[in-house]
Amino acid sequence: MKINILAIESSCDETSASVISDGKILNNIVATQSVHEKYGGVVPELASRAHQQHLVPVIQEAIKTSGLDKKELSAVAFTRGPGLMGSLLVGVSFAKAFAYSLGIPMIEVNHMEAHILAHFIDHPAPLFPFICLTVSGGHTQLVLVKSHLEMEVIGETLDDAVGEAFDKTAKLMGLPYPGGPMIDKFALNGDPKAYSFPLSDMPDLNYSFSGIKTAVLYFLRDRLKENATFIDDNKNDICASVQYTLIKMLMQKLKKAAKIHRINEIAIAGGVSANLGLRAELEKLSSELGWKVYIPSFEYCTDNAAMIAMAAHFKFLNQEFCGLDISPLAKMKIGK
Structure with a gap:
């Protein structure tokens, strides 16, 4: 049976979803938030609101273009931290509800560790x-x-x-x-x-x-x-x-x-x-x-869900799952 994981990235100002199947990235959907341009930097409150607007359409597109049915998913992965608390909360909350509704496990991912593991997407x-x-x-x-x-x-x-x-x-x-x-x-x-x-x-x-x-x-x-x-x-x-x-x-x-x-x-x-x-x-x-x-290729350098998916794949193989009581961490260290 294949290991199919839906991954969600919402740590800052990129709303992204990706599906990975047996270690192969099937897609990498990213919605960029242009609302911050006039402020010259990311506004946390506006970022979390934009994630709420973008998340469902982005996830729907990821599942649709993967060719899989949501019932074929083995787990849901998400960025736990580090990042903006409001933005992380949107992704974590959706992951909880989605995983619970399907009765599948959740995988928490350290955003910075995922950046490193993006090197294993391609060869x-x-x-x-x-x-x-x-x-x-x-x-x-x-x-x-x-x-x-x-x-x-x-x-x-x-x-x-x-x-x-x-x-x-x-x-x-x-x-x-x-x-x-x-x-x-x-x-x-x-x-x-x-x-x-x-x-x-x-x-x-x-x-x-x-x-x-x-x-x-x-x-x-x-x-x-x-x-x-x-x-x-x-x-x-x-x-x-x-x-x-x-x-x-x-x-x-x-x-x-x-x-x-x-x-x-x-x-x-x-x-x-x-x-x-x-x-x-x-x-x-x-x-x-x-x-x-x-x-990494340019696509996997900036914030994206494909890197979250790749990190989640390795954690799934090691049976590293988390419970519904999980909460986002704005400050999360590598190796912790």
Whole structure:
């Protein structure tokens, strides 16, 4: 009998559903919330309301395009955390009702672990053990992945995430939301060494990105005093220089982690892993250091239910189910 799982992702501002059958992703339906664009960032209350509007149609589409009947489902998986509490609550509540109505088990999934396990959707997949750099708007972590279900955080940001540094820079420059992809776009035609920004050097394998956010703020403020059109005149170079600095900070710790743990299987995951500059630098280091680098397709970098489904598949095989008394966790750590 096949293992068919419906997976739901609602941790932030993407409403997504996916069906997986015996480890093969059948679809990945995503509804993006455009309501946040005029605010320059995600508004939690609006996000949860949008999830309520999108969730049923998205799930209906996922089941329909899978070719399966809902009675053929073996389990329902959902993102328990980390994420926005209101958004998580919408997904968890629906999963409970849906699973109860069908009399099938539920599987809770850690959002960040799912980002890592997205590497097993397509082939080739990384070999264990490998190091995964998880980078997003809310997280920056170095994770030692020992198996599908055993992971250890060996380094992380002590303040802000790298994705937040990208988005904050974009907002300071007056670029539209979401800002990270806009920085990447303009950086393609800029000089990465046009301007210099400080590199933070935190102990061990940890990161800090609050300093560069402040440095960019003061840099733009001082230049605009001298020239009101400075940002418009130098947009490409500013974006390229900030991106160069952020990527260099990420790579310094990643290289250190690979050396300490003597691992050359390297992966990246999370929304920022869609960044072209980061991907190019990883490919470069792959040649220089002999790394085997694994980068998910763009579809599986940003928040999506296919990665939740893949994580749930491995948990199903291990019979890791949860009860109806489960509740969302805004803060949920890898390996916990």
